[in-house]
Amino acid sequence: MTEQRIGIIDIGSNSVRLVVYERTANGAHRVIDGGKRPARLAERVDDSGCLSEEAITELLGTLNHFTMICAHNRTGHIRAIATAAIRNAANQSEILDAIKSETGLTIELLSGADEATYGFLGMINAMDVQDGFLVDIGGGSTEVSLFRNKELVQSVSFPFGCVSLNRKYAVKGLLSEEGLKGIESLVTESVKNEPWLLKSPSLPLIGVGGTARAMGKIHQAVTKYPFTQTHNYPMTGMDADFLFQDLFQTPLDKRRKFPGLSKDRVDVIVPGIAVLRTLFRLLKASHYRICASGLRDGLFYATRFPGRSLHQDVLAFSLSNLSALHPAAPKQHVMQVNRLALQLYDELRPVHLLPNRGKMLLDAASTLFRIGASIDYYDYAKHTFYLIVNSHLNGLAHREILMIAAIASYKSKNRTRQQLLDYRELLNESDYDTIHKLGVLLQLAAALDRSETQAIGRLEASQSANQLLLDPVRSEGTLALEAREVDELASDFKKLWGLIPVLNLPDYT
Incomplete structure (x- = not known):
């Protein structure tokens, strides 16, 4: 692909959306523009199955608006797709010709x-999950897919969605008990006609699309959850049932004020x-x-990425993407700190007995600890915390993203507690212990390259009594800066690890 910007236009049955992606000079990608217009195409079909003239005219206006946004962004390639509403319209060819x-x-x-395949690709590149059911409830269709070992096994597209069902079963936008029974x-x-759906109980139900996100x-x-991202947000079956009952029993005028509902x-x-x-219950998710x-x-x-669109390690991919979006961080220094941090972690394994994802947390934190410098060097730790919490780090629980942000920006125990105050319900005491230990370990790794010259070619680390002995095997320069920082x-290191780090300077005499 030579195009640096790609526009994706999605004509759905409920809304029409645009996303403009950019590839930066460093090879990272990010969303730089977008738009959303409600369309309700699935409910604007007449008795003969044709989409109304008014709906077509409105759709053309939206598409012209979106192509203008793409033109302003000098978008090299636009890919426009349509799903159930136009797929099922009796006047489909007339609509496509008019567009x-x-x-x-x-x-x-x-x-x-196709919908199921692309939906699966979008999900599997953003979540660290092996097996499950993927459910996408659109305006006019519902796709249900089974995947195993990160591969799509089977999928089905049902010809109903939230807009078409609302039109068929609700009266003036309100669903009665009778209407609900009809939907269920x-x-x-529909599920009974696809017996394979009933043969894989106890898998997670991954919800994509507007209904699930909403x-x-x-x-x-409603629960005043402190983390702002919905991606990778877990809910129990009971959570969804309570929420549904609440929404179902709330009249339309009051529902407009329902927290979080657009x-x-x-x-x-x-x-x-x-x-x-209903799917959740039938699939025994x-x-x-x-x-x-x-x-x-x-x-x-x-x-x-034609031909190689599946990323095997979603976290590694998003880490390198986020790093490349913030190129102000000195690359060689960051790589050196990352290498030293992981080496020290392995050396201290008998001491710390940290949770087995501890190394993953430290790896991510030591890769990202300097990204805040792209905003301001003097306060880079604070900006690093903000950027990590508000960026897309895929394959992680929200709690883990917070821990990585806190480790990467670690200065002291008190400051870290203060920083995490708004998120305290997501963390437990052992998480704070992990953050403090790994935070000061990352500080030590950074101190060992304080001159940012990668002067230590190879380090040998060993424990002796209450000391952590750090012996540079190959080094250049005096390491005076590094010794002072250590x-x-x-x-601080001794308080958390019970060991005093000692950098043994090479004898140049």
Whole structure:
């Protein structure tokens, strides 16, 4: 791909969305623009199955608006796709011709299987999960896929979604008990016709798409969850059931004020979650996990990385992407600190007995500890914390992202507790212990390259009595800067590790 910017336009049955991705000079990618317009195409179909003239005119206006945004961003390649509403419209070819002549866009009409494939690619590149069911409830269709060992095994596209069900079963936007029973029996019958869906109990249900994201967002707002990302947010079956009952029993005018619920989903959220929880029960799923990455992300990966669109290690990929987005950090220094930190961790393994993901936390933190310098060097630790908490680090629980941010920006125990005050309900005492120990270990690794010259070619570390002996085997220069920094850190390190670090300077005489 020579194009540095890729636009993805997704004409869904509930809304039309645009995302513009950019590839930076350092090879990282990020979203630089986007837009969303409610469309409700699935409910604007007449008795003969045709999409109304008014809906087509409105859609053309939205697409012209989005192509203008792409033009302003000098987007080299636009990929525009359409799903169930246009796929099922009796006047499909007329719609596609009108779009081509009015906007110049050639629309790819995705089948239900295509939707499931791209949705799976978007999810599997953003989550560290081996097996599960992937469920995408759109406006006009619902895709359910089974994946094992990170590979798509089987999928089905059901011809109903939150908008079409709302139109069929709700009266003036409100679902009655009778309407709810209608939706539940429709979903149950549909699943019975696909017996493979009932043969893999106890797997997580990964929800992608608007309904699942909205459910996660509302639950976070209701429970005053302190972390702002919905991606990788877990919910129990009971969480979803309580939330559903609450929404179901709230009249429309009051539902508009429901925490976390966007106004264009006020009516369709109830049929959407009704489908989710019916599937959850029938699949005998273990729990929900909300995924913020889906169809559009999958299309981006397939376009940007043709032939190698699946990333085997999602955390490693997002770490290198985030590092490349903040190139102010001196690369050789960061690599040296990362190498030394992991070596010290291994040497201290008999002492610390930290949780087995401790090394992963330290690896990530020591890769990212200087990214805050891209905002301001003098306060880079504070900015590093903010950037990590607000960036996309895939494959991690929210608690782990917080721990990495705190380790990467570690200065002292008190400052760390202060920094994590808003998030305290996500962490336990042993997490703080891990953060403090790994934070000061990272400080020691950084002290060992204080001159940022990678003067220590190879380090031998060993424990003797109450000392951590650090012997440079190959080194250049005096290491005077490094020795002083290690001395200054010694008392803090001893409090947490029970060992005094001692840098033995090479004898140059």
